[in-house]
Amino acid sequence: MKVLVAVKRVVDYNVKVRVKADNSGVDLANVKMSMNPFCEIAVEEAVRLKEKGVATEIVAVTVGPTAAQEQLRTALALGADRAVLVESADELNSLAIAKLLKAVVDKEQPQLVILGKQAIDSDNNQTGQMLAALSGYAQGTFASEVNVEGDRVKVTREIDGGLQTVDLKLPAIVTTDLRLNEPRYASLPNIMKAKKKPLETLKPEDLGVSTSSTLSTVKVEAPAGRSAGIKVKTVDELVDKLKNEAKVI
């Protein structure tokens, strides 16, 4: 079966972001960009499905600027067979991205679509669920285990109280949580090979999708700071402070 994996180019998770002085957003100039960590887990899961003989073809897709080709090449180096870039210089909201991905799903007809549960920049946690709704597919979000069995997939999900397992009809959407797998690193020969793999570029207009949004960002600020308090020397002093100064116990 064909597996579609959606990835996003984001600020590298090791970068400490800074809010711009004019409060228009965070400063992305000269900042290292990478594949969103949850998307790396999604690519890894697709590659493992192929290694198990469940998946026959992996298509990686992203919606983003021209430079997002880098993240698609990473996906190709990790084991995707080909890639699709839906090129848009604008920063799009989750609904617009879900609509573009739905158009790609219609074109590619995958049995399984794997996405990260959220991107570490906007922290929306929406795209997979929205894509599932637009496609009329079932969804297994926050997955910690994925088992394809015939024309269904069993997904174990990380929920507030523990774990939940659901049984979904294929085609279906899966979004990844942290403990689904541990992504591999791309080997140098695979990075070289990835340069020759096919990468198709589409525009939102080609897919007949409007990317307009009802949401606008008014401003972006740094969070209220929290300053370091005091160091106590002993447990007695700590208990005393908590009882008599902070009055929390």
Added chain:
Amino acid sequence: MTILVIAEHNNAELNAATLNTVAAAQAIGGDIEVLVAGAGCAAVADAAAKVAGVSKVLLADNAAYANQLPENISLLIAELGKGYSHILAAASTNGKNYLPRVAALLDVDQISEIIAVESADTFKRPIYAGNAIATVKSDAAIKVITVRATGFDAVAAEGGNAAVEAVASAQDAGVSAFVGEELAKSDRPELAGAKIVVSGGRGMQNGDNFQLLYGLADKLGAAVGASRAAVDAGFVPNDMQVGQTGKIVAPSLYIAVGISGAIQHLAGMKDSKVIVAINKDEEAPIFQVADYGLVADLFEAVPEMASKV
């Protein structure tokens, strides 16, 4: 303007996060109605009817909604939601699961995890794991929003007297089935709502050593949490994780034991009223946010503290 709040529950009890969500609805202003969708959940509807500030409760009691399967419940909410100005749900794993589906079905953007209401169409929400706070404005006819519970003080669970109205609609998409759940059972308070939280990190060294924290927690009536490092190392299950990708908590007292204080952990607890850090590494970043820091060996300090509180 009428706001629809989706109740968080397990068919038996109304989850406290619903009270914080109603508080967010009050901050927006207007009539507040609560939808209880589940199976055999009439008791939850009765509890929701007593919540302060609620004017009506809709009860959709049907087998299709028994396990809050998002494929089914999103169809119900999208159908009912058309008549409302706002649809709000708690930013729980459950709310995050079905509400984006609702937004897509209604063809509107969703606003995730708001922590403050500026006006009926403008909200604040954390981005970049809480390293920045965005103020966003929505022009959508129906504003679909998940609410971070720690951003809003809960309304009173008692004092209201709303009518309960049954909703006949039975939406079954027929594409998904519930198989089972493994829920952690504990006599301690729930992490998300606890007044005091004691959390352990990689410094705990193994799962057995968490007994030390349970001992302290039981003396304090506290919930026990963990950092991602402790969960990834297999010390404790994932439902104990506090952090950007785990639970967001804001108790009156947060005691971080053997936790270095990675950004992703701080994102989950830095709104706590008082933070205590116990760590033998005095350079650990956790001390930069702690009100009281104790540089000590946790294996000595925690039992000593448990004996003195």
